Amino acid sequence: MAAHQSYNWMLIVLSYLISVLGSYTALQLAVGIPAAHSSRQRTAAILAAGAAMGVGAIWAMHFIAMLACDMGMPVTYDLARTSLSAVLAFAACSLGLGIAGSGSFNWPKLVAAGVCMGLGVAGMHYLGMTAVLMGAFITYDVSIVALSVLIAIVASIAALWLAFNLRGMAQMVGSALVMGIAVCGMHYTGMAAVNLEDNGSQLPAGYAAGLRGDNLGVSIFAVALVLLVVVLVLNHMRQRRREAITI
Amino acid sequence: MIELEMQVLSDRREGLLVELGRIVVAYGFSLMRQRLSQDSRGTWLTMIVRGPADKQLAMEEALATHSRVLSFEAGVAEGRPAMTPAASAPVPAPVTAPAPAPMPSTQGSGPDIHQVESTLPQLARDYPKIYPWLRNLEHAVPADAREASLHLAGRRTGAWVYKRNYAMGAKLNLPDAIKRIGVPALRELATVDWRDGQLLIQNSPLCSPGSQSGCRFYSGYLEGVLGGSVEPQTVFVRNLFCRSHGAASCILEISH
Incomplete structure (x- = not known):
């Protein structure tokens, strides 16, 4: 017997907003990768962007x-797999953003980076789903799964193209909105x-020890707070640097 | 401040001054004079630069390790006006590629660095409403330094605009850089169109009929704004037609 899923629309909107906020932070950090003056700066920019994208835009979303999502039964989350899903997203996004930010921009590089990011999004999701502990078995419609992966890859490519190839508002806001869609x-x-x-x-083994929704809420709030602080600090630093540039 | 005389040997002349000049400027030095000459070993570039003494070693390191540089020598300049490359008789250095047929050939002296340097802060302060300052500069420098001075002012302004507004993002190929960076940046200053690989500037205030030097600022500006955005960094802008010489619009050609 298939169980019914129902959604809280306010939280759906909130999930999109946090993915846009995370993507905005990540892509603003990422477009600074080509301007790095040393390998240390470059590595720091890649890891920061990967963390914002992987943990902020993807995991928190x-x-x-x-x-x-109300699955009609109580749910908890396995801590180890939940954590591992965040690490996977962080690693895949760091790799993708590192590829996109290196050297001059071209299509093969864009596709490689988009595939990394898209697989990072999908990998995080499906690994995160294995962390779900509840009194039911989860099975998937494979064709829809394939479609979801395709959406992630194509939209990631589009977002990266906007972020690295354009300048101005379309670059800053457009890329984050598209990555949120991805x-x-x-x-x-x-x-x-x-x-x-x-x-x-x-109930599966470990159900009682799993993370509950209220635990996750605190973690997500912390992630959102960090993202906001990073955005504000980044904008402030860039504004100061812009003003300091002499002709 | 320290004044240095540096001599570089390279295998190619094209873009050498632009590429190395960019490094000189990046370390806070100003290019006072330069000379290019050719011999059987390659192209010799001699530069007199002035800048902060504490950046001397870093700049010399950057120049000496540049991929275009085959040999590099530097020493403190001793206030002598003559520059003596190690090779044959020196040839005056054009600041950009030579002008094509429809434009008269221009081969003036170098820029009036002092006047340009004193104008740049005004350009930064009032940007993009800079035409009155450019006209002042045009009249303040000697006639034979006018074009080079406007070109240098354009390069510095373009590089500054790039660093402020367009530096975040990947290096682009030249057509994309023109479309996404060069044209939007120049639209702050003039009405421009990008068609068939040529940039049209309509009703340029600097190129009224009878004036002498209008497009040189735009050429330098585009070289400055595009130089940082493409890979490799060498960009040349040629002035094909100019209103000041009777054309309906100014037309520039941009290439690597």
């Missing part, structure tokens, strides 16, 4: 969206692929 589009398409099969309400 995923768990807000999971909180938005993350949310992948997630909600992936959720549409989910079938919940009744297992006789048998």
